[in-house]
Amino acid sequence: KNIVILISGRGSNMQAIVEAARAEKWPARIAAIISNRADASGLEYAAAAGIPTAVVVSKDYPERSDFDAALRAKIDSYTPDLVVLAGFMRILTAPFVEHYDGRLLNIHPSLLPSFPGLATHQQALSFGVKVHGASVHFVTADLDHGPIVAQAAVPVLQDDTEHVLAERVLAQEHIIYPRAVRWFVEGRLSIENGRVHLADQA
Ligand code: GRF
Secondary structure (H helix, E strand, C coil), X not given: CEEEEEECCCCXXXXXXXXXXXXXXXXXXXXXXXXXXXXXXXXXXXXXXXXXXXXXXXXXXXXXXXXXXXXXXXXXXXXXXXXXXXXXXXXXXXXXXXXXXXXXXXXXXXCCCCCCCCCHHHHHHHHCCCEEEXXXXXXXXXXXXXXXEEEEEEECCCCCCHHXXXXXXXXXXHHHHHXXXXXXXXXXXXEECCEEEECCCC
């Protein structure tokens, strides 16, 4: 199985997936790491790890649909079985999402359907929830609302700052995202009327 991972910045989730794939000897390879920003520090990690990298810069394309078409062409040049969004900070157009239907994953730093969108940890603190977390989901045209593959919950503590809470959530992201991607490459995931089913074994 070929996996392509899309990043926009640090790429800590990408790193967790790369390391798990190697340590656990998944029946898969990370075919490429692609970023929409040339300055994404995750690209340095990928290059050092010997993984092909590419950059498709958003500002080079006047229309969102032009960017998505260029990104899709670059992704498909690696013939992916799975595309993983890991800290990828772009909203993708419906044609792009439909092209990768059922093989496009994302991680969102909240317990969906709570707190879609940005600044999720601030949303959690402002609302005063006592439990927060992260969600891995299949990407659909409905932003942050695709079928959920995995979630992890963390407590929200009295003196939490946004940064402290984000770090607590991120630690869990690095556990559930590699696990969800491994389930996909093992062929254990299926979607039945909008809900994800995890088979015991493939
Ligand atoms: C993480 O909080 C993730 O949930 C969100 O982007 C943030 C940065 O992720 N999608 P990474 O360190 O770039 O993987």
